[in-house]
Each structure stands twice: as structure tokens, then as C-alpha cells.
Amino acid sequence: MKRIVTSWRVFMAALREIFDEAAYSRFLSRGGVASSSAAYAAFRREFEEAKMRRPKCC
Amino acid sequence: MTELREGQSFGTMLDGMKKLLSILGWGVVALLGAAAVGMIAVRRGEPINALWLVVAATCCYALGYRFYSKFISVKILALDGLRATPAERLENGRDFLVTNKWVVFGHHFAAIAGPGPLVGPVLAMQFGYLPGTMWVLAGAVFAGCVQDFVILLFSVRRDGKSLTEMAKAEIGRVGGFVAYLAVIAILIILLGVVALIVVNALKSSPWGTFTIVMTMPIALLMGVFLRRIRPGKVLEVSALGFVLVLVAIWGGQYVSQNAALARAFTFSAPTLAILIMIYGFAASALPVWLLLAPRDYLSTFVKLGTIALLAVGIVLLHPTLHMPALTRFVDGTGPIFAGKIFPFAFITIACGAISGFHALISSGTTPKLIARETETRMVGYGAMMCESAVAVMAIIAACVMQPGIYFAINSPAAIVGQAPAAAAATISSWGFPVTAADMQALAHAVGEQTLYNRTGGAPAFAVGMAHIFSHSLGGERLMALWYHFAIMFEALFILTILDAGTRVARFMVQDALGHVYKPLGRTSWYPSILATSALIVAAWGYFLWQGVKDPLGGINSLWPLFGIANQLLATVALCVATTIIIKMHRAKYAAVTLVPLAWLVAVTFTASWHKMFDSDPHMGFLAQARALATGPVTRATSQLIFNNRLDAAVTGALVVMVALVLVESARQWWGILRGTKIVPVKESPFVRTRLVEEQG
Numbered sequence: 240m241k242r243i244v245t246s247w248r249v250f251m252a253a254l255r256e257i258f259d260e261a262a263y264s265r266f267l268s269r270g271g272v273a274s275s276s277a278a279y280a281a282f283r284r285e286f287e288e289a290k291m292r293r294p295k296c297c
Numbered sequence: 298m299t300e301l302r303e304g305q306s307f308g309t310m311l312d313g314m315k316k317l318l319s320i321l322g323w324g325v326v327a328l329l330g331a332a333a334v335g336m337i338a339v340r341r342g343e344p345i346n347a348l349w350l351v352v353a354a355t356c357c358y359a360l361g362y363r364f365y366s367k368f369i370s371v372k373i374l375a376l377d378g379l380r381a382t383p384a385e386r387l388e389n390g391r392d393f394l395v396t397n398k399w400v401v402f403g404h405h406f407a408a409i410a411g412p413g414p415l416v417g418p419v420l421a422m423q424f425g426y427l428p429g430t431m432w433v434l435a436g437a438v439f440a441g442c443v444q445d446f447v448i449l450l451f452s453v454r455r456d457g458k459s460l461t462e463m464a465k466a467e468i469g470r471v472g473g474f475v476a477y478l479a480v481i482a483i484l485i486i487l488l489g490v491v492a493l494i495v496v497n498a499l500k501s502s503p504w505g506t507f508t509i510v511m512t513m514p515i516a517l518l519m520g521v522f523l524r525r526i527r528p529g530k531v532l533e534v535s536a537l538g539f540v541l542v543l544v545a546i547w548g549g550q551y552v553s554q555n556a557a558l559a560r561a562f563t564f565s566a567p568t569l570a571i572l573i574m575i576y577g578f579a580a581s582a583l584p585v586w587l588l589l590a591p592r593d594y595l596s597t598f599v600k601l602g603t604i605a606l607l608a609v610g611i612v613l614l615h616p617t618l619h620m621p622a623l624t625r626f627v628d629g630t631g632p633i634f635a636g637k638i639f640p641f642a643f644i645t646i647a648c649g650a651i652s653g654f655h656a657l658i659s660s661g662t663t664p665k666l667i668a669r670e671t672e673t674r675m676v677g678y679g680a681m682m683c684e685s686a687v688a689v690m691a692i693i694a695a696c697v698m699q700p701g702i703y704f705a706i707n708s709p710a711a712i713v714g715q716a717p718a719a720a721a722a723t724i725s726s727w728g729f730p731v732t733a734a735d736m737q738a739l740a741h742a743v744g745e746q747t748l749y750n751r752t753g754g755a756p757a758f759a760v761g762m763a764h765i766f767s768h769s770l771g772g773e774r775l776m777a778l779w780y781h782f783a784i785m786f787e788a789l790f791i792l793t794i795l796d797a798g799t800r801v802a803r804f805m806v807q808d809a810l811g812h813v814y815k816p817l818g819r820t821s822w823y824p825s826i827l828a829t830s831a832l833i834v835a836a837w838g839y840f841l842w843q844g845v846k847d848p849l850g851g852i853n854s855l856w857p858l859f860g861i862a863n864q865l866l867a868t869v870a871l872c873v874a875t876t877i878i879i880k881m882h883r884a885k886y887a888a889v890t891l892v893p894l895a896w897l898v899a900v901t902f903t904a905s906w907h908k909m910f911d912s913d914p915h916m917g918f919l920a921q922a923r924a925l926a927t928g929p930v931t932r933a934t935s936q937l938i939f940n941n942r943l944d945a946a947v948t949g950a951l952v953v954m955v956a957l958v959l960v961e962s963a964r965q966w967w968g969i970l971r972g973t974k975i976v977p978v979k980e981s982p983f984v985r986t987r988l989v990e991e992q993g
Contacts, residue, residue, distance in 0.1 A: 253403030256396065257601075258531040258594055265390050267529075279528035283586060288820065289392065292804050293662055295797045296654045297413040297487050297647075297863065 262286060323363065330356025337430055341622055347693045348615045350430060354689045358682045361438035366446060366678040370671075373878060373886045374450050378671045381986040383456045383664065393457070395988070396666040398675055405663045406680040407597055409445075409655050410604065412491060412791050413648025413863075414688040416754035419695040419761075420856060421645040422703065423631040425623040426696045428642045433692065436643070436650025437685035440893035444867060446677035447874045447890060448656045452664035453673055454980040460660045460870055464958070466979050467876045471961045475954040476869050477805070480657065482951060483862040484802045485833070487654075488577070489840025490855045491791045496569045496845060497753035497852075498784050503562035504549040504744050504777075505784045506569075510562070511545035512592060512789055519591035535598040538591065542599070546781050550744055566845045573795070574838040580796030581803050581830040589796055596793040603786045606770075607690050607762060614769035620696035620703065625728060632708040633752070634853045635915040640904040644860030649688025651893065653866025655681065668988060694761030701731025702739060702748075706757045709850030710750045720749055744777035752850035755791075759783035802833045843940045846933060853915070854944055857908055861948060864901045865955045868894060872962040879966050880978045898959065905952045909945045918945035 255261040266282045267274055333353035336345065370376045387393040396404075421429040452458055458466070461480065465473025499505045519538045527533060552558045564572070580589055629637035634645065648654070659677055667673055695703060704724045705713070713720040717733040724731050740748045743763060748756065763779035771779070804820065806829045811818015817825045844851025871894035878887050911917035914924035922941035925934055968974030 249397060249399045250403075252397060253400045254532055256400045256404050257407045257597060258535060260529060260531050261400075262391075263529040263531075265394070269390050274528050276525055276528055279524060282529070283590070285391075287586060287590075291797070291800045293408070293797070294484075294654070294657050294801045295794045296409045296411045296658055297491065297652065297794065297859075 259286070259290075323360070326356050326359055330360060334431075334434070337427065337622070344617045344619055345622075346615055347611060347618055347697070350426075350618075350689055350693060351611065351615075353430070354434060354686055357434045357438055358686070361442065362678060362682060365438060366442065366674050369443065369446065369678075369889055370674050373881075373883050373889060374447065376450070376670045376674065377983075378669050379986055379989060380454075380670050381984040381988075382453050382667050382670060383981070384666055384668055385986060385988060386981075386984055387456065387665075392662075393665045395668045398668065398672040401663060401666045401668075401672065402676050402680055404666065405658065405676050406683050407601060408658045408662065409648075409652075409680060409684055410600065410687060411648065411794055412494065412755075412787060413652060413654075414684055415691045415758050415787065416494060417646040417856075417860070418649055418688045418691040419754040419758045420633055420707070420852065421642050422620055422692065422695040423624060423626050423633045423707070424638055424642055425621050425627070426618055426692055427622040428627070428638045429646055429692055430689070432643055432646055433649050433685055433688045436646070437681060437688075440867075440896065441649075441651035441655070441685065442678040442681040443889060443893060444651055444653075444870055444874065445655045445659050445681040446674060447878075448870055449659040449664055449667070449677035450670065450673040451874065451877050452660035453667050453670060456981050457664040458660065460656045460873065463660065463877075464869060464873050467873055467880070468958060468961050468965060472869070472872070472958050475958045476866075476873075477809075478954055479653075479862070479866045479869055479951065481802060481805055482947070483654065483859075483866050484798050484805075485836045486840060486855070486859045486862045486947075488795055488798045488802075488833075488837035489844065490852075490859045491794055492570070492573050492577075492837065492841045493844035493851050493855060494753040494755045495573060495788045495791050495795075496566050496841070497751055497850075498755040498759070498788055499564070499569055500566040501563055501747070502745055502784070503559040504553040504781050505788070506562045506564060507549045507552040507558075508542070508545050508781055508785045509788050509792070511548075512542060512595065512785070513588060515541045515545065516588050516592040516595060519595065520587035523591060524587070531594050532598075534591070535594045538595045539598055539602070542595065542785065543782075546778060546785060549781055550777060553744055567842075570838075570841050570845045573792075574834055574841065576792070577795050577799045577837070578830055578834045581799040581833065582826050592789070593793050593797070596790040599786050600790050603783075604687055604690075607694070607765065608686075610762075610765045610769045611690060611693055614765055616693070616697045616765060616768070618693065618696040619699050621700065624700070629913075629916070632704060632712045634857060635913060636857070636904070636907060640900040640907070641857065643900045644857055644864055644904045646688065647860050647863040647867075649685050649691070651864070651867050651897070653863050653868070653870055655684075656866065656870035669986070691758060694758050694765060697761050697764050698757070699729075699731065699735075701725065701729040702735065702760070703757055704729055705731050705736050706748050706751045706760065707754070708750065709752050709848070709853070711848040711850070713750075717747070717749060742773070742776045743780035745780075750850070752852045754852070755784065755787045759787065799830065799833050799837070803829045806832065843944075846936070847940070848937075849915070854918070854941075857904060858944060858948060861901050861904055861908070862951055864897050865951050868897045868901060868955050869958050871897065872958050876962050876965055877978065879969050880976055884966075884970060901955070902952060905948045908948050918942070918948070 263282050272278050333349050336349045337353055384393050384395045418429050461473055461476040464476040515538050519534045522534045552562055627638050701724050713723040721731050721733045759780050762783040763776050766779040767773055767776040807818050816822050844855050871890050874890040875887055907916055912920050914921040918941040922938045925938050969976055
């Protein structure tokens with residue numbers, strides 16, 4: 240049971256990383272701010288340039 | 298003392314038992330794998346079950362991972378779990394970040410999985426399932442996984458440096474420059490060819506076009522949700538977007554049945570090509586975050602979900618493969634693309650066996666997330682194995698169709714004829730019976746007006762996928778919905794690649810131009826953004842337009858060109874890897890990268906030679922230009938002649954550039970091995986990890 244719970248946690252963590260939710264959480268904790276519309280807009284501004292430079296494979 | 302001795306002997310006995318069980322277990326896997334591969338290889342004349350491919354692939358990957366990647370880890374790379382990675386040493390909470398290995402694995406797989414492992418194998422099935430399957434299995438285990446693994450590790454040991462930076466540092470300026478040009482070239486050719494796949498999938502298809510058009514308002518809605526209502530809740534919003542896309546697919550059938558709406562969403566190939574170019578330019582030049590980012594998430598969500606669903610569908614249905622092991626087209630006269638198995642099967646299937654593009658991902662984001670060196674094996678080697686498994690699924694999807702139907706969908710009108718009856722008669726005369734009525738019934742079942750001449754691989758894959766899904770989940774009546782789901786899935790993530798690729802190429806060009814005139818390098822300076830975006834879109838747009846106007850359907854010329862470019866990039870990556878291995882004084886094991894390198898050189902250089910100089914006009918660009926020049930002249934003739942000469946020149950330029958890298962690399966190897974050159978390994982200095990102590 241413990242293994243299933245751990246696997247599920249890791250699976251969700253992978254999804255959160257792939258979908259940038261984890262990056263947003265880190266952004267919030269780094270700035271010590273709560274999630275809000277303004278915070279998300281600031282995150283996108285900071286994150287966008289780096290993300291846009293990442294190639295996507297064929 | 299006696300108790301201690303008894304304890305030790307019990308422990309030794311237990312170890313011995315474990316070892317014996319392990320040998321027995323792996324022996325069974327090896328025997329099973331050998332039986333499955335043997336079945337695929339020797340069975341002739343009777344259809345085989347897809348499960349044989351699944352078993353063969355599973356066993357080959359398991360053995361490759363357990364033994365071959367372990368050998369590389371221990372004997373060559375000497376992975377060191379105590380050495381701090383850049384994620385630990387340079388951690389900044391953004392690019393460099395210590396991350397759980399499974400999370401990095403998922404992230405890496407999502408980045409490397411694209412349309413390549415789906416489309417390439419489908420096209421290569423014109424030879425039958427045997428050559429493609431063998432290449433996917435052997436290519437992945439001995440070449441593709443190795444490339445991804447070693448490049449990832451070498452990047453980790455160099456602070457996450459990119460392939461071009463490593464090529465410059467390890468091979469020299471020529472290596473760096475060629476790697477840079479090869480990346481730009483492959484991006485441009487890739488974008489042109491994937492755009493052509495979307496055009497061929499959506500032309501004259503109101504249902505498919507409507508679904509893709511609807512993803513735009515859905516993405517905008519997701520963007521508003523993400524910004525205003527649920528900031529940062531991407532998974533939740535993507536799930537909502539996915540439900541809305543399913544509603545759009547369901548609604549598409551009513552659009553296709555309504556005469557006025559169907560007319561509004563029916564576009565010819567040239568019109569779709571122009572619309573896609575406008576989209577690519579807007580996506581690169583305008584700040585359209587609200588549309589692009591949510592669509593990117595939606596595309597990833599659909600991609601990962603669909604791949605998982607397809608795997609389940611194949612296992613549940615375990616369909617019979619109707620395609621023969623080898624078709625008559627092994628002689629090089631195939632209607633989809635011209636050329637014999639060697640070298641063309643090996644450049645048609647790149648992603649799924651070995652793809653140079655993966656080296657960019659393995660030296661991009663991923664090395665900055667790896668917590669321990671030892672994890673590069675699972676992430677680099679393991680993720681490529683999963684990508685290869687996707688290629689096996691594509692092979693199964695293409696081969697579940699009757700071969701006659703497969704060829705009717707994938708063959709261009711110039712070869713099989715424009716009229717349905719003529720096309721069916723031509724294909725039947727090849728020994729693959731199909732009737733116009735069969736094709737009409739299939740088109741009706743999937744909600745399309747026609748499925749003839751849908752070159753590019755995507756529609757054939759969609760038919761195969763719809764067959765698997767409808768027979769395992771939902772029944773025949775859902776065939777049309779599954780077909781359009783598959784088309785949406787492919788078109789959506791190809792469009793995402795198109796906008797991401799245009800931006801990446803634009804940044805690369807801006808970086809280079811910044812050395813000439815500083816403001817051109819500023820990514821916020823609008824004249825530069827507009828000019829470089831227009832340049833990149835014009836470059837891939839030219840190839841797209843060429844494909845749309847090509848009487849042979851475009852894929853015959855462009856897919857091999859893309860395959861050659863992609864494999865040449867892999868050649869550069871393997872040159873870098875071999876150079877580093879030799880510098881590490883592991884020359885006696887250099888065959889691990891040198892053999893795949895030699896194979897790729899043989900494949901790409903032979904294919905390039907045929908594409909440039911073969912006397913058959915269906916194969917050689919220059920022969921086709923000559924045939925056009927001496928044949929009947931139409932308005933398009935001069936343009937077609939120029940296109941063929943351009944394709945020949947691009948192929949030649951790529952080969953010359955890679956030959957330069959090979960010569961430079963060989964000079965380095967010769968110097969080091971003879972002892973006339975002392976070149977230190979350019980790794981970051983060893984720093985002991987703190988993670989081990991922290992873990993306790």
C-alpha cells in the first residue's frame with residue numbers, strides 16, 4: 240500500500256513538473272508570495288523566455 | 298564465533314540463491330525475446346499477432362537496459378554517485394534544480410516524444426513490418442539509447458552544456474559551427490515536413506479542420522482560467538481543456554454533415570499551407586501567451602494520455618498484423634518513397650531508433666535537473682526505450698490495416714491515379730487487393746469524403762489507431778470519433794512543435810546575428826523579432842509549399858531529407874561522444890559509440906548520394922530535375938526544377954558539413970591515440986555531493 244501511495248505521489252510530481260505547476264510553486268516560495276492572478280502573470284513573464292528557448296523533439 | 302561463521306555461510310548461500318534466480322530469470326527473458334524475434338523474422342505468408350512485437354520489444358529493452366546500459370555505466374562512463382551534479386552545485390530554483398529521478402524521466406520523455414516515432418514507422422511499413430521492427434529494436438538498444446545516455450552524462454559533467462558548446466569545446470571550432478548549422482537546418486526541414494503532414498491530414502476534411510480550429514478558443518479559455526480563476530492550476534485546467542476538445546470532436550460530425558458549415562471548414566492544401574505559415578509567424582513574433590502556453594499544455598496532456606491509451610488498446614485487442622513481413626517494395630520501387638531498405642528504411646525511421654534531435658534535449662533542460670550521475674542511465678537510456686516502444690505501437694497501428702488500404706491512403710495520386718477505381722486497380726495489381734467500394738466504406742466509417750492520397754503517415758496512423766481503439770474500447774460505431782481524435786492528437790502537437798520550433802530557431806538566428814549587429818541579438822527588439830521570425834517561417838514555409846505543390850505528394854522528397862538531416866545531427870552527437878570517450882582513456886570501449894557512428898555514416902552518406910545523384914527520377918533530385926527539363930513544360934515546371942536542385946544542394950551541404958566534423962574528430966582521435974596530442978577532458982572539477990550525507 241505504501242508503495243502504491245509513493246508511486247502515485249511520484250507520478251503526480253512528474254505531472255506537476257511537466258505542466259510547470261512545480262515551477263510555479265518554487266517561484267511562489269522563492270518570492271514568499273501567495274498564489275494570485277498577479278503572481279501568476281509575474282511567473283509567466285519570468286518563465287516564458289527560458290521556456291521558449293527549449294526545443295521540442297520531432 | 299561459530300554463530301558468526303554460520304551466519305556468514307547462510308548469507309553466502311542466500312546470495313548464491315539470489316544470483317541463481319537472477320540468472321534463471323534473465324535466461325527466461327532472453328529465451329522469450331529470442332523466440333519472439335525469431336517468430337517475427339522467420340514467419341512468412343501468414344499474419345502474425347501484434348503481441349509477438351510487444352513481447353520482442355519488451356524483452357529486448359529489458360535485456361538492453363539491464364546488461365548493455367550497465368556495461369556502459371560501469372566500464373566506460375564510470376558513473377559516480379558521489380560526484381555533485383550541476384543541479385546541486387548550481388541550484389538556482391529555476392534552470393538548475395535537484396529533481397526526483399522519476400520526475401526528470403517523465404519530463405525528459407515528454408520532451409523527446411513527438412510525431413517522429415509515429416509517422417516514420419508508418420511510412421517505412423511500405424517495406425513490410427520486418428525491416429522497420431528490427432531497426433527500431435536494434436537501433437534503440439545499440440544506438441539511440443546509447444546516444445541519449447552518453448550525451449546526457451557528458452552534459453551533466455560539463456555544467457549542462459549544450460551539444461553545440463560541447464562540439465566546440467571537444468572537437469574544435471569547426472565542430473561547434475557545423476553543429477550550430479546542422480541544428481538550424483534540421484529545425485527548418487523538420488518544421489516544413491511536419492507542417493506538410495498537418496496539411497495532408499486536414500485538407501478537404503471539415504471535421505478535422507473544425508476540431509483544430511476549436512482548439513484555439515479552448516486554449517484561450519484555458520488561458521483566462523489559468524490567469525484569472527485558477528492561477529497556476531495547469532493540470533486541472535488541461536483536464537478541462539481536454540473535455541472541451543472531446544466535445545469539439547463530437548461536434549465536428551455535425552459540421553461535416555451540414556453543407557454550409559462543411560464548406561466553411563473545407564480547405565485545399567495550398568490554403569491550409571498559407572494559414573499554417575501565418576500561424577507560425579504570429580506564434581513566433583507576437584506575444585500570444587494566452588493562446589500558445591495553454592495549447593502547449595493541452596497538447597502534452599493529450600499526447601501522454603493517448604500514448605498510454607494506445608498501449609492499453611494494443612494489449613487488450615492484441616490485433617493481427619495483416620501487412621506481410623516483407624513487401625515487393627524492398628526492391629526500391631515503393632509508392633510512398635523511392636529507395637531500397639538500405640539505406641532508406643534507416644533514415645525513414647529516425648525517432649524510435651536513433652534521433653539526433655534527442656541530443657539537443659539530453660544537453661538542454663534535462664542535465665540541469667539530474668540529482669545524481671547514476672540517474673542518467675535511467676533517464677537517458679530508459680526514456681529513449683519508451684520512445685522506441687511508441688514506434689513499435691505505430692508499426693502495429695499501420696500493420697493492422699489491410700495492406701491495400703494502407704497503400705491507398707499513403708500513395709500519391711501521381712503514382713496510383715486520381716480516380717478511385719484506377720487507384721484501387723493499380724494497388725490491387727501490386728498484389729494488395731483493395732476495391733473502390735472498400736475505400737468508400739472506410740471513408741464513410743471515419744467520417745471523411747475520401748481517404749485516397751492522404752500522404753504523410755498521419756491519416757494512416759489515425760485509421761490504424763481508430764481501428765485499435767474502436768475494437769477494444771467502444772465498438773465500430775465510434776470509429777469516426779476515434780479517427781478524428783487521432784487526427785486532432787497528431788495535428789495539435791505538430792502545431793505545438795511548429796510554434797516552439799519557429800521560436801527556438803528564431804532565438805538561435807538572433808543570437809548569431811547579435812555578433813554582427815548588437816540590437817539584432819536583443820530578443821525584445823521588435824524589428825529583429827519580426828525580421829528573424831519572417832526569415833525562419835519563409836525558410837520552412839518554402840519547403841512546405843514545395844511539398845504541397847509536388848506532384849509526388851512532397852513526402853517522397855521531404856521525409857528522406859528530414860531523416861538525413863536528423864541522422865546527420867546524430868552523427869555529430871556520436872562524434873562528440875566518441876571524442877570524449879577517447880579523451881577519457883577508454884578507447885578500447887569506443888566501439889560503443891563508434892559502431893553506431895559508422896553505421897549512421899554509411900546510412901546517411903549512401904542515402905544522400907542516392908537522393909542527389911541516383912539516375913531514377915523518383916529517387917534522385919537531380920535526375921528528377923533533368924526529367925522535368927526534358928518532359929512536357931507546364932507553368933510549374935521551372936519551379937519544380939529549382940526545388941529539386943535546391944533539395945540536392947541542401948543535402949550536399951549537410952553531408953559536406955558533417956564530413957568536416959568527421960575529419961576534425963578523426964584527427965583528434967588519431968593524435969590522442971598516437972600520443973602526439975595531449976588533450977585533457979574538459980569536465981567540471983569533481984565536487985563531492987552533499988546529498989548522500991543529507992540522506993543519511
